[in-house]
Amino acid sequence: MSFSQLGLSSPVQKALKHRGFTQPTPIQKEVIPLVLAKHDIIVRAETGSGKSASFILPILELWLKQVGEGKAKIKVLVLTPTRELTIQIADAFSTFGVFLDRKPKVLSIIGGESIGNQLYDIQQGCDILVATSGRLLDIVTKKQMNLSHLDFFVLDEADRMLDLGFSEELDLILKELPLKRQNLLFSATYPPKMQLIASKITKDPLHISSSGKEVAVQSILQRAILVNRENRGPLLRYLLGSEKWEQALVFMANRRSADNIAQKFKKYGFLADSLHGDLLQEERIFTLERFRAKKINILFATDIAARGLDIDGISCVVNFDLPRSPLDYIHRIGRTGRAGRDGVAVSFIGHEDKEHFSLIEKRSGVKLEREQIAGFELSGETPIKEQGKEPIKGKGKSKKDKARELAAKASVN
Structure with missing residues (x-):
């Protein structure tokens, strides 16, 4: 049609x-x-x-x-x-x-x-x-x-x-x-x-x-790479060179992490910048326009970039840090593979992420093979979680989520 x-x-x-x-x-x-x-x-x-x-x-x-x-x-x-x-x-x-x-x-x-x-x-x-x-x-x-x-x-x-x-x-x-x-x-x-x-x-x-899962998965190659947290930055630099990704959108857990790693990558000679909610609106618009114009090749962002942004030509989305919500995983990877183009979505998985990524896979309807990249292999043992300690991300509601629900209920009443 x-x-x-x-x-x-x-x-x-x-x-x-x-x-x-x-x-x-x-x-x-x-x-x-x-x-x-x-x-x-x-x-x-x-x-x-x-x-x-x-x-x-x-x-x-x-x-x-x-x-x-x-x-x-x-x-x-x-x-x-x-x-x-x-x-x-x-x-x-x-x-x-x-x-x-x-x-x-x-x-x-x-x-x-x-x-x-x-x-x-x-x-x-x-x-x-x-x-x-x-x-x-x-x-x-x-x-x-x-x-x-x-x-x-x-x-x-x-x-x-x-x-x-x-x-x-x-x-x-x-x-x-x-x-x-x-x-x-x-x-x-x-x-x-x-x-x-x-x-x-x-x-x-x-x-x-x-169903957006079919839309997202259809044209996107999803990869899960096992790597220790301290080796994620070096692994990303290696992949940017070996995979020849022209533009990469890299999701970070918070604003400070996005700023810090963007500065590090600039020192290594990459055209990199950060995007998050602490920036002035003029700075956010300027950064996005530079990314669209390919004056920036690597954009380190919080989940402010996970929904709604339509930027043509993003070669790869990297989950440097996993999203808290499995639904946000679909939103994130949907930034690549748009308008019928192919795309790649890479998630870095450490020992502390294994259970959470399994939950993301289950909720997203996918099952990915775990990769290891020579020179960046995951080492050490999975720590034994003590009974009653912090739950797996995504299984419970955060304090912020609970506060928002209470505010919404109060506004309805």
């Missing part, structure tokens, strides 16, 4: 061709016709499935048919959990709308930037607003934004928003929206709290589910 068979117009098809997209993904085949038919939908789709384009393309089609003359009014509102995803989706609306007879005015509204400038841009008129919920709420409370003309409300990465205590913010935002609108919800998972959120937004949606 081609994009033309999905009911997309020539200008949108031209933009797709210009970006190198030739065939729709399975989720796009299902979602695009339903959005064009003006259904409310709830889509469960993993990273790498092409879900962003599945709502951006048909919304552009419908927007063009409904847009009136005069000053632009906000017709589309998209909420996302992160600043990076907000900017990326806003850019995608502009990119896919570049050949339309009337190009949409698209704004991204995020924290870390001047709220005064954002208010000014909104008041000058915009058609499509993409925002993080916190900053949108800041602007809504100032009563200087009109959302009464809204036709489309999109909630992207909705399950991630639940983690951030989103329910109360959503209630306040929904009060500003017209009751008559088309609602589109996208989520990688669908926990019970997600059902509560969905019931607030839409009453009779169509449900679509696409």
